[in-house]
Amino acid sequence: MIDRYRWYELVGLYAGIALFMVFVLAPFVEGFMVSLKPLSQLFSTPYNFIPQNGSFTAYFTMWTTVEGLGRYIFNSLFISAIVTLAVIAIVVPAAYAFARFQFTGSGLLLGGFLAVNMFSGAVLLIPLYRLMRAMGLLNSYWAMIVPGIAFLIPSSIWLLRTYMARIPRELDEAAWVDGASRLYTLRRVILPLAMPGVVVVAIMTFIGAYAQQFIFALTFNSRQEFMPLPVGLFAFFGRQEVLWNELMAASFVGILPVMIVIVFLQRYLVAGLTAGAVKQ
Amino acid sequence: MTSTRGATYFALALLAPALIYILAIVAYPLFDTIVLSFTNAAMRPAYDFVGWANYERIFGAGNFTEVIIRTFVWTFFSVSMKMVIGMFGAVLLNAAIPGQALFRILTMPPWIVPMAIGIFMWGWMYNGQFGMISGLLQNFGILSGPFPFLAYGNTAFWATIVTDVWIGVPMVTIYFLAAMQSIPKDLYEAAWTDGAGRFYRFRRITLPMMVPAILTMSLLSLISTFNSFDIIWILTQGGPSGSTTTMIIDTYKTAIGSYRYGEGAARAVVICIFVSLFCVVYFRAVRKLAQGEAK
Numbered sequence: 001m002i003d004r005y006r007w008y009e010l011v012g013l014y015a016g017i018a019l020f021m022v023f024v025l026a027p028f029v030e031g032f033m034v035s036l037k038p039l040s041q042l043f044s045t046p047y048n049f050i051p052q053n054g055s056f057t058a059y060f061t062m063w064t065t066v067e068g069l070g071r072y073i074f075n076s077l078f079i080s081a082i083v084t085l086a087v088i089a090i091v092v093p094a095a096y097a098f099a100r101f102q103f104t105g106s107g108l109l110l111g112g113f114l115a116v117n118m119f120s121g122a123v124l125l126i127p128l129y130r131l132m133r134a135m136g137l138l139n140s141y142w143a144m145i146v147p148g149i150a151f152l153i154p155s156s157i158w159l160l161r162t163y164m165a166r167i168p169r170e171l172d173e174a175a176w177v178d179g180a181s182r183l184y185t186l187r188r189v190i191l192p193l194a195m196p197g198v199v200v201v202a203i204m205t206f207i208g209a210y211a212q213q214f215i216f217a218l219t220f221n222s223r224q225e226f227m228p229l230p231v232g233l234f235a236f237f238g239r240q241e242v243l244w245n246e247l248m249a250a251s252f253v254g255i256l257p258v259m260i261v262i263v264f265l266q267r268y269l270v271a272g273l274t275a276g277a278v279k280q
Numbered sequence: 281m282t283s284t285r286g287a288t289y290f291a292l293a294l295l296a297p298a299l300i301y302i303l304a305i306v307a308y309p310l311f312d313t314i315v316l317s318f319t320n321a322a323m324r325p326a327y328d329f330v331g332w333a334n335y336e337r338i339f340g341a342g343n344f345t346e347v348i349i350r351t352f353v354w355t356f357f358s359v360s361m362k363m364v365i366g367m368f369g370a371v372l373l374n375a376a377i378p379g380q381a382l383f384r385i386l387t388m389p390p391w392i393v394p395m396a397i398g399i400f401m402w403g404w405m406y407n408g409q410f411g412m413i414s415g416l417l418q419n420f421g422i423l424s425g426p427f428p429f430l431a432y433g434n435t436a437f438w439a440t441i442v443t444d445v446w447i448g449v450p451m452v453t454i455y456f457l458a459a460m461q462s463i464p465k466d467l468y469e470a471a472w473t474d475g476a477g478r479f480y481r482f483r484r485i486t487l488p489m490m491v492p493a494i495l496t497m498s499l500l501s502l503i504s505t506f507n508s509f510d511i512i513w514i515l516t517q518g519g520p521s522g523s524t525t526t527m528i529i530d531t532y533k534t535a536i537g538s539y540r541y542g543e544g545a546a547r548a549v550v551i552c553i554f555v556s557l558f559c560v561v562y563f564r565a566v567r568k569l570a571q572g573e574a575k
Contacts, residue, residue, distance in 0.1 A: 005375070005377070009478075010377065013372060013375050013377055014377070016368070016372045017372045017373075017379075017383055020365075020368065020369050020372055020387075021383065021386060021387075023365070023446065023449075024386065024387055024389065024390060024446070024449065024450065025386065025389065026405070026412075027390075027398060027401035027402055027405060027446070028389060028393075028401065030401065030404070030405055030412045031400075031401040031404065034404060042410055043409070043410055044410075045410075045415075045418070046415070046418065046419050047410065047412070047414075047415025047416060047418065047419055049412070049416075076394075089297075090297045090298050090301060091298065093294035093295070093297070093298075094294060094295050094297070094298040094299075096294060097290075097291040097292075097294035097295045098295075100291075101287055101288065101290070101291035103287075103288040103291055103292075104288075106291070109295070109299075112302075113298070113302065115559070116302055116306050117500075117503070118503055118555050118556070118559060119306060119310060119552065119555070120503075120504070120507035120509075120528075122507055122509040122528050122531075122532065123313075123507060123528070123531070123548050123551050123552060123555075124306065124309040124310060124313060124548070125531075125532065125535065125536060125548075126312075126313060126316060126535045126536075126541050126544050126545050126548065127308070127309035127310075127312035127313050127316065127545075128305070128309050129536070130312065130541075131305075131308070131309060131312075146305065147305060149301065149305070150301060150302060150305035150306050151306075153298055153301060153302060154302070157298065182287075182290050186294075207392055210394045211393075211394045211395045211396075212395075213394070213396075214395065214396045214509075214510045214513075214514075215509055215510065215513075218513075219536055229394070229397075230394055230395075230396030230397065231396075233396070233397070233400060234396065234400075234514060237400055237403065237514070244404055244407075247400060247404075248400075248401070248404065251397045251400055251401065254394065254397055255393050255394070255397055258392060258393060258394065259392075262388075262392060266385065
């Protein structure tokens, strides 16, 4: 740092950050407060931000009010896990191919993958619906897993490719000189070194899969037994009398798995993200 | 590395799963959308080709032009607010002050948390009877009674934009922050020795150096905002009386809601054309920028 902040600059900075944090975090803080309030207090005026005689009651009662809540949470995690495993299996070889081999049309192909990001699932919903119906995948886990994978492949390839490109080529070449096959080199030399990158991509994919479970699930699945949390809660949300405190409690429990993943792997994530963002 | 034929086959074999998957689940549906847009496909399995009838119908009714304009206005305000607030956040989080690391982590939740869940929380905050925003405004005496933000066209339009901005800001902030940190430090030091103030350095060094990052982020954000579905669907489902019906919502309502696949597909094609146009404009801008630097 070249020049130090004067006191009024520091005050300004902290005030700005406070304002920014209020914007970013207000819905979560308010949501949490609501989850602690008894229902009678929610529907009384004047409005109180801090719960009076707040309790975690809603976190216990919600399991019976929101019918199938446990199932929804399990479904969400299950779908995200399968999508993540599939994306990693597809993306690791592809990213390696792009990071190491230049062939006719490789640049075009890479651009093509990037272009896939332009077409959100929402635009392709009609043909995807027909496709799912033709394959008999409607109203099953596959209705959310199969399209979910496709829209997470391109960005994962881009992220992992930049990561793999930074691993020195000499390592591949040394392995070949020692007589290792190309596939063996990928598996035993490059993959272990690329592991931090793979972890970042896996986290991003898991988060992405968890987040995208709305439109596909809304359209391709109507069976409660396969419903992921967002759609399950949406059905609850749409009712006339919403038990907001329980809805918020359920939302926080739904966020928990993602938060746990982030807290444990946060160091990898920040490093991987900044690397991926700067070097494109 | 030797680019022998064997190496190429190996690379293609590695790429095959990804390629086949994308062709089947993205490229083929895209093609199918175009085909469907020229048919009268609906619930029943059989359908006929109808030429340009779908396009004539959607552009014939004044409603669709209105939807297009609304989508552009919605997207414009959302993206510009994301850029401004994201830049504001990046500058703040870039300052070397105690607590910096913590503030950076606290920025991420809207991005990381499943989108629908964040939207439920906004749904509560906008709640007319007892929601936080209406409640606070009443407590401060700004509103005299409860105000349901999602029940009136005008406020619902802005409410959905604010939620969209909220979800998009963390990613923009982190991306801008990363770009800001990659600007060579000696530029700032040289300007500082010349006596340039903080604001002057931001305006003459940071901002120009970040033009590529700003361009990239605006395009990415433009496309995702243009295609934004969850926020509007969960908060208002396009209402009240169509005031938040953007092109994607309109397409969904036509195709999935009323089973008019052909007409819905024609709408989807129009969306794809717009998105492709954005990309062409963007790549032009990037190329121009690169040429400018080369000179």
